[in-house]
Amino acid sequence: GxxxxxxxxxxxxxxxxxxxxxxxxxxxxxxxxxxxxxxxxxxxxxxxxxxxxxxxxxxxxxxxxxxxxxxxxxxxxxxxxxxxxxxxxxxxxxxxxxxxxxxxxxxxxRPQPDLPVRPPVLCAGCPHRASFYIWGQAARKHQAIFTGDIGCYTLGNAQPLDAVDTCLCMGASFTLAQGLKLAEPKRPVVAFLGDSTFFHSGIPGMINAVFNNTPIKMVVLDNRTTAMTGNQTNPGVGQNLMGKQTVTVDPLAVAKACGVQFVREVDPFDLSASIATASEALQYPGPALIVMRQPCATLLKHTGSRMRFAVNSATCTNCGICIGKLGCPALVRKEGKVHINGSCTGCGICAQVCPSGSIAEVQAHEN
Known part of the structure; x- marks a missing residue:
């Protein structure tokens, strides 16, 4: 060339x-x-x-x-x-x-392109945002340690989520958590790992936690894809890289087969139910694995329609809790009022945290 x-x-x-x-x-x-x-x-x-x-x-x-x-x-x-x-x-x-x-x-x-004036951030509607919020609500009062890993979810370290304390290498969250639990036995340790990384290098660390009965809480952030590197499939999706249907390997079944006794699946967009499960896992005396399953927001462009939420300015108190707690890029201030822009993908977690009930679904719109 x-x-x-x-x-x-x-x-x-x-x-x-x-x-x-x-x-x-x-x-x-x-x-x-x-x-x-x-x-x-x-x-x-x-x-x-x-x-x-x-x-x-x-x-x-x-x-x-x-x-x-x-x-x-x-x-x-x-x-x-x-x-x-x-x-x-x-x-x-x-x-x-x-x-x-x-x-x-x-x-x-040369004409220079306009660059976004913001730091890297999880996409609007990213299920990882909900997962980090859930564990922050359930575990932060216990001074929990959160180990992170390689993926989009590394961005959970930023405010306001502040739910990733470590990031070393692919698959290290489960094993780092075990070492930290030995060093800080009185503090709960929660390890985050993506579904793709779980299959790639997370299973040995999970087995080690079972073998040593280390009571860490292992969270598989299952967004049904390998989002950070281009939405490749993984063994848990049931489709190989050539687009052919294949056997679906379920992280829940793998965990049970490896001896994990506390195994749960939750929908991170159901905040109250997920917080209850997270709290239950924190009280469990042994290793626990929780799969938080919701598709990546970028996969929504391949579906037919999606929801959208809006703020009722008449009842909104402008408290800013939705913005301050979630940090979603769809939540912005416009003329001094909270507004939901067009990047909303309808996850609905902002409506669940709004104390005045001023956020609601307004329509389903085509992509």
Whole structure:
């Protein structure tokens, strides 16, 4: 392909989508070039591999990138850094980052897209928001420790939910919880794990909790997909990656087969029933597993219709509890009043927390 920088210079481009690299194709590309600039985030793995390929095929092509100082060995890359590297500027300082370099005149003249003025946030209608609220209500007064994991639900660490205290690596929430329970035996420890990660690397940790009778509370956030990486299916969905129907592996059945005695399934959009189950689990003296099951909000676009909620401004007291407790992006203030915008997917948890009963379903609308 061809990459254009500053709209006036074209450079031949070789795109690597996956490892291992096609050595013959890479060598054929490098034969056409005196110098190759490797643009990759993280460690210079591709840069090192291309250097080996150049050596193997006896090419004189110079390989540049993070290792030879064209880019800093730390920090993220952007268009400005790539433009500077292509223009011949050396980036040898380990402290040079995207924020510390001047933006070129040509970059300043380009129209810049409007960026959302907000931090990363769970989607409107995300069932994880309800799950975090539920466990916060049930366990926070007991000074609970919440272990998190890799996925969209890592965002549960932010206010106002504040329900993720740790995040290490995929599947670590169940095992970290066990260590923390040994260190803090008087405090309840609740471990959150997505349904995909449960199948990927959560089951051994669950078995270990059973084997050692460690009374942690394991929560499987089952949103029926692998949302963070593109909505891939998982063994609990009953459909493989090729779209074919297959056996559904139920986390509840797996937990029971592994010896967990307290196993429950709840609908996180039913706040009162879910809080009651969470409270029951916290009182149980052994390990417990609770599956909180509701489809990911992004899957709703594939369904026919969905609900929508609205605020009755005549009865709303403008207390802000819905905004302050949930942090849903569909809940906003408009002209000083609480308003529900068009991103609402009809989960209805705001209506359940509203003390004045001023939020209600108003219509079903097509996607």
């Amino acid at each position: 061809v990459a254009a920088i500053d709209n006036d210079t074209a450079y031949p481009m070789f795109e690597v989508a996956a490892f291992p690299i096609n050595a013959e194709a890479a060598a054929a590309f490098m034969k056409r070039c005196r110098r190759v600039l490797v643009v990759e985030e993280g460690d210079p793995l591709l840069e090192e591999e291309l250097a080996l390929i150049a050596q193997k095929y006896q090419l004189d092509t110079v390989i540049s990138g993070r290792k030879d100082g064209k880019f800093s060995p730390v920090g993220e890359l952007n268009a400005d850094l790539v433009s500077l590297a292509l223009s011949g500027s050396e980036m040898r300082s380990t402290t040079t980052t995207a924020q510390s370099i001047p933006i070129s005149d040509t970059m300043q003249q």
